[in-house]
Amino acid sequence: MIFERIVGIDIDGVTADLLGRWLTIYNEEYDDNLRHADVTDYDLNTIVKPAARNRIYDIVARSDIYDGVLPMTGASDAIHMLKDAGWEVIFISHCFRTTYDQKMEWLARFGFIDYAWENGTRPNKSFIAARDKLMINVPILIDDHLPTITRFTGSGRRGMLFHSDRHPQGLTWPEVTGALIGR
Numbered sequence: 001m002i003f004e005r006i007v008g009i010d011i012d013g014v015t016a017d018l019l020g021r022w023l024t025i026y027n028e029e030y031d032d033n034l035r036h037a038d039v040t041d042y043d044l045n046t047i048v049k050p051a052a053r054n055r056i057y058d059i060v061a062r063s064d065i066y067d068g069v070l071p072m073t074g075a076s077d078a079i080h081m082l083k084d085a086g087w088e089v090i091f092i093s094h095c096f097r098t099t100y101d102q103k104m105e106w107l108a109r110f111g112f113i114d115y116a117w118e119n120g121t122r123p124n125k126s127f128i129a130a131r132d133k134l135m136i137n138v139p140i141l142i143d144d145h146l147p148t149i150t151r152f153t154g155s156g157r158r159g160m161l162f163h164s165d166r167h168p169q170g171l172t173w174p175e176v177t178g179a180l181i182g183r
């Protein structure tokens, strides 16, 4: 059996700290001081001020939301280590109409992919927008969304839950590289 070293990696919450940017904008606009540690549920409506309820998800659909997003701690080093060790990395992310271009350009800006657009128009093949990540044929998926990982593992593949305040039992980047390349 030939073992293909291909890994699917989620962007938000694994590669990119979208939540940090989201909370910064929310805190500024709604005069609050929520932090990562306050987010232990998937539905942010449960922790934001009443005035922000049902509007909180509009923030992540903004056309400039990725301008201030930083990589997750350790993501850059770890993903470069995986590539150096011969792993093919496919970024898989659910996109809004406004965020596909932004995520592609963000990945290139922080060196996760070599370029965003081939000849200015053709998207880099290492980034796939998918609302249901199970449809993507990768043998391993790293994701911070537990239901996705549970379903992925149930499909007979290897799902690796990434660490978050929602799921402290998840793996950090050093633990991911330790599991995949032994360092």
Ligand SMILES: [Mg+2]
Pocket: 010, 011, 012, 013, 014, 143, 144, 145
């Ligand atoms: Mg995610």
